[in-house]
Amino acid sequence: xxxxxxxxxxxxLALMLYVTVSASLQQDIVSxxxxxxxxxxxxxxxxxxxxxxxxxxxxxxxxxxxxxxxALWFILIAALGNxxxxxxxxxxxxxxxxxxxxxxxxLGTRRLPxxxxxxxxxxx
Numbered sequence: 001x002x003x004x005x006x007x008x009x010x011x012x013l014a015l016m017l018y019v020t021v022s023a024s025l026q027q028d029i030v031s032x033x034x035x036x037x038x039x040x041x042x043x044x045x046x047x048x049x050x051x052x053x054x055x056x057x058x059x060x061x062x063x064x065x066x067x068x069x070x071a072l073w074f075i076l077i078a079a080l081g082n083x084x085x086x087x088x089x090x091x092x093x094x095x096x097x098x099x100x101x102x103x104x105x106x107l108g109t110r111r112l113p114x115x116x117x118x119x120x121x122x123x124x
Contacts, residue, residue, distance in 0.1 A: 013083060016086065050083065057073060059075070063106075063108040076088075092105060
């Protein structure tokens with residue numbers, strides 16, 4: 001599982017770097033946005049992507065626990081999109097021991113509340 005997830009992240013990272021560098025060599029992002037903004041599908045795709053970035057960042061911010069790290073990841077995800085998301089997952093996969101289970105990968109240092117936990121001891 002770890003090898004598969006790492007391979008997928010590396011493939012996404014490579015693809016995004018390739019298409020981003022290729023596009024940047026042809027046209028800068030400001031002039032491209034000016035040219036494409038009138039197209040409703042461009043705006044819809046952009047809104048869809050940034051809503052996805054926001055949802056991913058909410059998980060990152062919850063998982064990280066540090067406000068500073070959460071803020072840094074927000075900036076990176078907003079600026080770099082899937083490049084930053086792939087990097088975040090690669091970092092987490094490197095730290096993850098599969099014997100700990102996928103829950104550990106998803107929750108980080110947080111844990112799911114158990115049936116014996118009191119309400120005030122539960123993770124928000």
